[in-house]
Amino acid sequence: MELTHRELVTAIHGMLFGGFFLMALFGGFVLLLELSDSGMCGEASARPASRWQTVYLIAMAALGWAAVLSGAYIIYPWYRAVAPAGADPTLYPKFLLTAHPATAGWHNFGMEWKEHVAWIAPMAATMVGWVLIKHRAAWNASCQVRNAVLGFAAAAFLAAAIAGGWGAMINKKAPVQGGRTYQLMGSAK
């Protein structure tokens, strides 16, 4: 059982950073709903964020930035590299997809959408975390603040789900692969 270097890094990007970010966003959204329900708007309480909430929200945003930065600067260059004449096309996913009309949409629609919309998620997650950690009094005091933050948290989840979903499907159609091979189990025959 083997895994190439690019497959391993792509798995870290998508399954570790991206997957955990998506789960963290969902958990964060539930946390926001819980906090919204825990008191009446306008209670003007200075109750601060707990330590675990602070750690959770920072980790959530960090996972999002790790996902988009690793995607844009490590995986995407492998994905979009121009295939030299006579090269194995399976090592050049964009080339492989756009070479056939039946698969070109996975790049022209899916990747074009994913590569941009993904960035909305960590940006919104950062804002949500910032408000919850640094400005809890304003959150506690205003329904408008709560609704705005909840709306951006929902948008972050939507953007991350679109990016993650397309990423998984595109990698299924034309996997990013190549580089050094790691032997995970058993012996190569």
Add this chain to the structure above:
Amino acid sequence: MREPNTTVQSPANGSVAAAVLSCGFGCFLLGVLAVAADGSKGLAAALNFYTPAGPLSGVTTVMIALWLACWAVLAIRWKSKHIAFAKVSATAFVFLALGLLLTFPPFGDLFLGR
């Protein structure tokens, strides 16, 4: 469980308004830059900060820089102020919606007349 319950007078919302509005503005900038780089070869070349990643590197770097700059400027100007949050929030959501729309390829293509 710790239950601090310090009562405060209606806290200033300027810093929160700055964070929300700049976030919406950043989403809008992302959409605008993505469509503009797609429609202009000159701009795409100018935004090609890191060749292996292509114009995406410049689009996102410029977007992040302007988002953070906008956030910093608004946060300084609105610090300790009470802002009409409903208007700020509505503007931020319009920006967010436009950003989401512009990053949707069929809408971007429509905008570019393709």
